[in-house]
Amino acid sequence: MTSKTGLIFFPAFDWAISPTHPEREERLLYTKDQLFEEGLMDLPEIEEFAPRLASHKDIARTHFCVPKVSDQVLEAHLIASGAGILLAEKVWQKELKNAFALVRPPGHHSMRVVHGNRGFCNINNEAIVVDYLRHHHGLKKIAIVDTDVHHGDGTQEIFYHDPDVLCISFHQDGRTIYPGTGFINELGGPTAFARTLNVPLPVGTTDEELHYVLDEFILPVLRDFQPEFIINSAGQDNHYTDPLGSICMTAQGYALLNEKLKPDLAVLEGGYAIETALPYVNLAIILAMAGQDYSYVREPHALNIEHSKQRTTEIKATVAKLQEIWRNRDQIDLDKIFGKKQYWQRKKSVYYDTDGFSENQTEVIKRCGYCSGYLTVESTAARGSRKNSKVFCISIPITACRSCQEEAYKSYSEAQGNSYYDYVYMQDKVRDVFLIYNKQSRQESSL
Ligand SMILES: [Zn+2]
Numbered sequence: 001m002t003s004k005t006g007l008i009f010f011p012a013f014d015w016a017i018s019p020t021h022p023e024r025e026e027r028l029l030y031t032k033d034q035l036f037e038e039g040l041m042d043l044p045e046i047e048e049f050a051p052r053l054a055s056h057k058d059i060a061r062t063h064f065c066v067p068k069v070s071d072q073v074l075e076a077h078l079i080a081s082g083a084g085i086l087l088a089e090k091v092w093q094k095e096l097k098n099a100f101a102l103v104r105p106p107g108h109h110s111m112r113v114v115h116g117n118r119g120f121c122n123i124n125n126e127a128i129v130v131d132y133l134r135h136h137h138g139l140k141k142i143a144i145v146d147t148d149v150h151h152g153d154g155t156q157e158i159f160y161h162d163p164d165v166l167c168i169s170f171h172q173d174g175r176t177i178y179p180g181t182g183f184i185n186e187l188g189g190p191t192a193f194a195r196t197l198n199v200p201l202p203v204g205t206t207d208e209e210l211h212y213v214l215d216e217f218i219l220p221v222l223r224d225f226q227p228e229f230i231i232n233s234a235g236q237d238n239h240y241t242d243p244l245g246s247i248c249m250t251a252q253g254y255a256l257l258n259e260k261l262k263p264d265l266a267v268l269e270g271g272y273a274i275e276t277a278l279p280y281v282n283l284a285i286i287l288a289m290a291g292q293d294y295s296y297v298r299e300p301h302a303l304n305i306e307h308s309k310q311r312t313t314e315i316k317a318t319v320a321k322l323q324e325i326w327r328n329r330d331q332i333d334l335d336k337i338f339g340k341k342q343y344w345q346r347k348k349s350v351y352y353d354t355d356g357f358s359e360n361q362t363e364v365i366k367r368c369g370y371c372s373g374y375l376t377v378e379s380t381a382a383r384g385s386r387k388n389s390k391v392f393c394i395s396i397p398i399t400a401c402r403s404c405q406e407e408a409y410k411s412y413s414e415a416q417g418n419s420y421y422d423y424v425y426m427q428d429k430v431r432d433v434f435l436i437y438n439k440q441s442r443q444e445s446s447l
């Protein structure tokens with residue numbers, strides 16, 4: 001077995017929200033300079049790869065892009081998600097020990113249905129890797145640990161009804177930062193209860209406090225869940241110099257986290273302190289992944305740690321509540337939380353902050369006794385002056401039973417006859433077939 005750590009750099013020179021936007025190509029350029037300066041690329045333990053493009057089918061396996069993949073996704077997005085796929089596959093096939101995709105645009109705010117860009121994200125790179133690994137390599141249980149300062153709300157939403165994907169996110173408390181979610185009562189739907197776990201952190205949280213969360217909660221949960229593959233949504237904006245966040249992690253804190261978590265694949269998410277944090281955090285993480293000494297890595301601006309008893313007490317109380325939820329996850333009466341109906345429904349509104357419009361959704365999951373149940377999403381969004389897009393999406397999970405598959409296809413043909421919808425989508429992960437029915441042209445296309 002190889003002991004190498006694989007890297008892909010993709011700064012996406014031709015992709016930007018605007019020239020002065022914090023999510024820009026320099027985020028990676030300073031890191032790359034630092035790694036070269038430190039001689040990292042000469043180490044025999046590290047190997048750099050060129051990215052490859054994800055296919056439109058790889059995107060459709062995870063997302064419903066409205067109206068179609070090419071309307072939401074540019075080449076930069078295909079390269080960023082393709083980089084994750086390439087590295088994940090090499091790690092799974094044991095050609096690499098582990099890997100880090102240092103790519104942009106980021107992805108963890110992208111949800112299942114995509115009408116536009118939210119939180120700098122169009123498509124969810126990590127979720128695309130999960131569906132790829134399940135389809136092509138038959139993996140069953142995967143964990144995603146999101147270490148970005150912002151709640152990984154897109155990843156949470158995509159796997160909210162998926163019992164085989166454990167999503168853990170720690171982040172600055174949603175009452176004080178975008179996107180305003182990620183509280184401890186967001187635990188997954190009736191078919192995947194306690195597969196979503198959120199640890200909101202108070203402003204000022206330090207390395208020591210964060211490692212308490214990791215040691216007492218996240219690592220024990222991962223040991224119990226026993227995933228075959230661990231993906232780290234590696235956001236570096238918990239750093240004490242980050243302009244968007246207010247958490248006080250250091251490069252050392254991040255590297256130690258990585259050493260304990262041992263992700264198979266890390267995928268870069270946020271991190272906007274281009275000169276003062278990203279080069280050092282990424283350097284320390286890569287050294288940790290490659291099993292090298294990272295103790296010498298220090299940021300140019302020192303941190304004045306502010307101790308607070310109240311903050312530590314608050315974090316310990318959050319961890320205690322989450323430990324109790326996890327301990328009791330199999331004894332909880334789900335009917336008490338979700339009701340007794342076989343079809344559980346939730347309505348939600350999704351705001352696309354980058355593009356400035358809202359989407360309204362009704363999501364229905366079938367609570368099937370034999371599989372994790374199929375899902376339907378009715379979604380409408382008005383983007384700028386464009387007319388409302390009204391779509392109906394059906395998702396058949398890869399583990400679906402025969403009867404759920406048949407019922408889902410019945411729902412697909414019924415929706416085609418419903419004059420309300422502009423597009424009807426079928427995402428059949430069992431057969432790996434992805435269909436779009438265009439109401440106006442009465443044409444069905446497939447990927
Ligand atoms: Zn972030």
Ligand SMILES: [Zn+2]
Nearest residue numbers: 368371401404
């Ligand atoms: Zn079923």
